[in-house]
């Protein structure tokens with residue numbers, strides 16, 4: 449590991465109960481990192497600037513992994529855009545301002561592939577950021593995230609701190625959200641198919657036409673990418689993290705049906721929004737750093753479904 453990330457470096461994983469944060473925490477613990485700093489949102493509401501500053505001052509992290517955010521699928525974003533904008537801006541401002549004030553030497557901010565313009569050329573390169581109009585269904589969330597990316601870049605330029613940003617594609621894995629209101633497409637479908645089997649329903653309805661193409665990365669692969677970036681990357685531009693391969697939502701639905709053992713009919717509902725038609729990342733930059741994904745979609749789905757079956761009471 450480079451000097452900024454040794455086994456005794458105090459690392460604050462903000463958002464450690466979530467999909468991304470929990471995967472990063474598992475990986476860091478497995479690697480033997482001993483000084484891991486965490487707080488749930490009940491213990492520290494990151495929207496609270498004073499409390500955040502005080503927390504960082506007390507724990508003095510040398511690395512911050514900024515994976516705390518208000519996150520949701522199309523339905524949640526459409527229902528509460530003002531909350532998605534306001535909460536994410538406030539979380540980012542208090543965390544990044546406090547880390548800047550304390551001159552935290554290393555910070556990794558989690559952006560997202562959904563903040564790229566709706567119609568940008570595929571596969572999407574990092575340089576496509578801010579080159580066109582956003583997908584309207586998640587505009588508020590995207591604007592907040594873009595502010596975070598520009599915030600990181602601005603601190604680099606003004607203070608010379610080697611902070612960086614990652615742009616993950618759609619993620620899935622243990623500790624995902626499976627509830628109908630907040631889930632992204634993959635966990636929402638896993639749950640739908642599971643419930644269809646349990647209730648004996650012969651049909652599962654899937655939002656949209658099934659035609660949009662999406663890329664999916666297991667969150668354990670993302671966690672490994674985050675550590676690669678912290679160890680080896682230091683530049684103004686964010687870094688895409690994905691598999692470099694996509695598939696239509698209809699094919700994903702078939703794979704999930706097979707994973708759960710559902711043998712009934714899959715029906716698409718074109719009156720529901722499709723979202724961005726295609727979203728595939730150009731992953732040349734992270735590949736050049738030596739990282740590559742190790743968990744294929746079928747194996748990843750099987751593991752995620754197994755986790756869901758064992759944790760249904762916390763996953764809903």
Ligand SMILES: NC(=O)c1ccc[n+]([C@@H]2O[C@H](COP(=O)([O-])OP(=O)(O)OC[C@H]3O[C@@H](n4cnc5c(N)ncnc54)[C@H](OP(=O)(O)O)[C@@H]3O)[C@@H](O)[C@H]2O)c1
Pocket residue numbers: 462463464465466467468469487488489490492493494495514515516517518519539558559560561615616617618619620623624625632
């Ligand atoms: N999920 C994806 O497919 C995906 C794809 C690309 C990028 N990302 C990015 O990855 C990051 C993490 O996403 P995720 O999927 O891991 O989200 P998640 O599973 O919903 O977890 C969110 C985390 O943020 C914490 N949090 C939320 N509001 C907070 C607040 N006010 N104060 C303190 N902590 C707060 C939650 O803590 P509590 O549980 O304690 O409330 C939780 O640990 C986000 O920046 C997201 O944009 C996610």
